[in-house]
Amino acid sequence: MLFRALVFCGYAFLLAPGVFVFAIAFSSDRFLTFPPPGLSLRWFVALWQHEGLMGAMQRSAILASVVTLLALAIGVPAAYAIARLRFPGREAVFSALTAPLLLPTLVLGLGILLVFFPFGLAATWPGLAIAHLAVTLPFVVRIMATALATLPADLEDAAATLGAPPLTVVRRVTLPLALPGLIASGALTFLISFDEVVISLFIAGPRLSTLPVAMYRYVEGNTDPLVAALAVVLIVFSLAIVLLVERLLGFMRAVGR
Amino acid sequence: MTPRLLPWLLLAPALVALSLVFVLPIAWLFRISLNISEGSGAMVEAVALDSYATLFADDFTWALTANSFRLAATASTGAVLLGYPIALFLFRTRSRFRPLLAILAVAPLMVSGVARVVGWLVVLGDQGLVNAALIGLGLVERPVPLINNWDGVAIGLTESVMPYVILSLLAGFGRLDRSVEEAAATLGAPPWRVFLRITLPLSLPGVVLGWLIGFVLAMSAFVTPRLLGGGRVFVLATEIYDLALESVDWPAAAALAMYALALLLLVLAAYTALTRRIAH
Numbered sequence: 001m002l003f004r005a006l007v008f009c010g011y012a013f014l015l016a017p018g019v020f021v022f023a024i025a026f027s028s029d030r031f032l033t034f035p036p037p038g039l040s041l042r043w044f045v046a047l048w049q050h051e052g053l054m055g056a057m058q059r060s061a062i063l064a065s066v067v068t069l070l071a072l073a074i075g076v077p078a079a080y081a082i083a084r085l086r087f088p089g090r091e092a093v094f095s096a097l098t099a100p101l102l103l104p105t106l107v108l109g110l111g112i113l114l115v116f117f118p119f120g121l122a123a124t125w126p127g128l129a130i131a132h133l134a135v136t137l138p139f140v141v142r143i144m145a146t147a148l149a150t151l152p153a154d155l156e157d158a159a160a161t162l163g164a165p166p167l168t169v170v171r172r173v174t175l176p177l178a179l180p181g182l183i184a185s186g187a188l189t190f191l192i193s194f195d196e197v198v199i200s201l202f203i204a205g206p207r208l209s210t211l212p213v214a215m216y217r218y219v220e221g222n223t224d225p226l227v228a229a230l231a232v233v234l235i236v237f238s239l240a241i242v243l244l245v246e247r248l249l250g251f252m253r254a255v256g257r
Numbered sequence: 258m259t260p261r262l263l264p265w266l267l268l269a270p271a272l273v274a275l276s277l278v279f280v281l282p283i284a285w286l287f288r289i290s291l292n293i294s295e296g297s298g299a300m301v302e303a304v305a306l307d308s309y310a311t312l313f314a315d316d317f318t319w320a321l322t323a324n325s326f327r328l329a330a331t332a333s334t335g336a337v338l339l340g341y342p343i344a345l346f347l348f349r350t351r352s353r354f355r356p357l358l359a360i361l362a363v364a365p366l367m368v369s370g371v372a373r374v375v376g377w378l379v380v381l382g383d384q385g386l387v388n389a390a391l392i393g394l395g396l397v398e399r400p401v402p403l404i405n406n407w408d409g410v411a412i413g414l415t416e417s418v419m420p421y422v423i424l425s426l427l428a429g430f431g432r433l434d435r436s437v438e439e440a441a442a443t444l445g446a447p448p449w450r451v452f453l454r455i456t457l458p459l460s461l462p463g464v465v466l467g468w469l470i471g472f473v474l475a476m477s478a479f480v481t482p483r484l485l486g487g488g489r490v491f492v493l494a495t496e497i498y499d500l501a502l503e504s505v506d507w508p509a510a511a512a513l514a515m516y517a518l519a520l521l522l523l524v525l526a527a528y529t530a531l532t533r534r535i536a537h
Contacts, residue, residue, distance in 0.1 A: 003342060006342035007342045007343055007346045009339065010339040010340060010419075011361065011362070013416060013419075014339070014343075014361075014365060014416055014419050014420075015361065015365070016376070016380050016416075017374075017375075017376025017377045017379065017416065018365065018368065020376065020380050021372075021375055021376040021379045023379075031384060032378060032379050032382050032384060033384040033389075034384060034385050034386045034388075034389040073270075074271050077267040077268070077271070078268045078270070078272075080267060085264045085267075087261070087264040093272075096272075096275070097272075097275055099279070100275070100279045103279075103283075103477075104476075104477030104478075104479075104494065104517070104518075104521065105479075106479045106494050106497055106498065107283075107286070107477075107514045107517065108278070108279070108282060108283075110514055111281075111283050111285060111514070112278055112282045114282065114285050114507065115285045130274075130277060130278060133275075133277075133278050134279055134282075137271060137274055137278075138275075188367070191367060195369040195370070197480055198479050198480065201498075212371050215369075216371050216480065216484070219374065219378075219484050220483075220484065223378050227375050228375055230372070231372035231375040234369045235369075235372055238364070238367045238368045241367065242360060243360075246356070246360060251360050251364070252360070252363065255366070255367075
């Protein structure tokens with residue numbers, strides 16, 4: 001009984017911000033008042049009409065798409081080498097490629113700004129896209145290395161034995177087998193880039209602000225149910241991607257080590 | 258194409274990209290920290306320890322260090338205490354809802370940090386859920402300040418590191434043998450005794466690792482201390498940001514970042530050493 005109560009308390013604490021922000025997002029009041037005096041959709045309408053935030057959302061969606069394609073294009077071959085090929089220094093390369101996940105994004109963001117600034121890459125689209133690789137690429141390598149390592153190798157061997165050239169084996173056997181993992185890591189990469197805030201705060205500059213940066217600056221200035229509505233949109237979007245990943249690859253397997 | 262070269266051809270783009278956004282930035286951070294600041298964005302190229310001397314002579318640096326350590330320790334301890342029952346439950350349950358409950362425990366780490374801060378403002382604000390409940394029950398007359406202070410930041414950080422701590426605890430439970438607990442129970446030990454004498458000691462390595470992970474992540478956090486602290490909570494992360502983007506004193510910001518990085522690497526080294534010892 002006591003154990004059940006403790007488990008419940010843990011969940012209640014962990015999920016409280018995500019759950020109660022819904023109540024406020026549908027509030028008819030102008031403040032974050034609990035309980036909301038009435039229900040309305042006015043804050044979602046206001047969000048839809050907020051040019052600053054909607055523009056930032058569009059920018060973030062474009063940026064995250066570009067970053068996802070880049071990270072997959074660069075990360076999947078690396079993950080394939082690590083998962084399927086034997087070569088000296090394999091472990092060390094894997095550790096090096098996933099090391100940025102251990103560092104604070106604040107330190108990475110500052111370092112990237114200092115490197116990009118002299119080259120005029122700060123506050124530019126290419127600069128922002130490359131900077132986002134710092135958090136997305138290690139993730140793609142880690143998740144795809146796990147996904148590829150668990151694929152049955154004998155199917156590839158069989159295809160090769162039957163005379164298929166190496167590229168055909170990759171195209172006809174490895175890729176179709178790896179497709180769920182590929183889509184799952186692509187979806188998670190999109191989400192990470194879409195939600196990335198700290199590195200973007202350093203690189204984005206005033207005119208190129210992404211959605212998390214715009215939201216950060218909004219919350220710094222004022223808090224009203226509008227930003228709660230935006231939080232609800234982001235939470236629902238994240239959950240949709242988590243469920244997609246769960247169906248394709250198993251979410252716990254994707255985020256665990 | 259020789260097979261020996263093939264792995265490196267596949268790895269080359271990733272290694273180039275990572276040196277551009279990881280190796281080079283950290284090296285450059287160190288290089289800039291050796292320059293001499295002239296204030297308001299200007300700096301002189303040099304190889305000097307001036308910014309480190311200024312940093313370590315300032316009492317504020319030590320106050321920030323203490324703040325960061327205290328906050329990270331509080332948040333990580335809270336996350337372990339609240340996360341342990343969840344992890345143990347997920348490890349043991351045979352409920353068909355287990356996958357769903359596991360996702361609920363870990364999914365918050367995929368939710369935007371700013372969105373979660375907004376959630377806490379809703380719960381902890383002056384007119385938020387907690388204060389509405391306290392006033393409604395007649396326990397307090399005026400709202401208790403739960404945001405724009407250390408308490409709010411500690412609560413927000415506890416929640417934000419909890420999913421990682423739960424994952425780490427779950428990994429640690431892997432070595433927990435159910436039959437030992439059952440044997441103790443069969444021999445007549447009451448449940449609390451089984452927990453204290455068997456479950457807890459066996460899961461202790463996982464607890465320590467989970468705590469260290471939570472500590473590192475809480476110490477690295479920036480958004481939660483800044484937004485829930487309302488500009489009144491000063492830790493290493495917020496100061497690095499202010500030095501870099503408000504004062505535009507790059508050598509000072511870089512030196513403080515190197516210092517914070519060194520502290521984190523010490524904790525991570527402890528983590529690695531411990532993982533090795535447990536593995537043996």
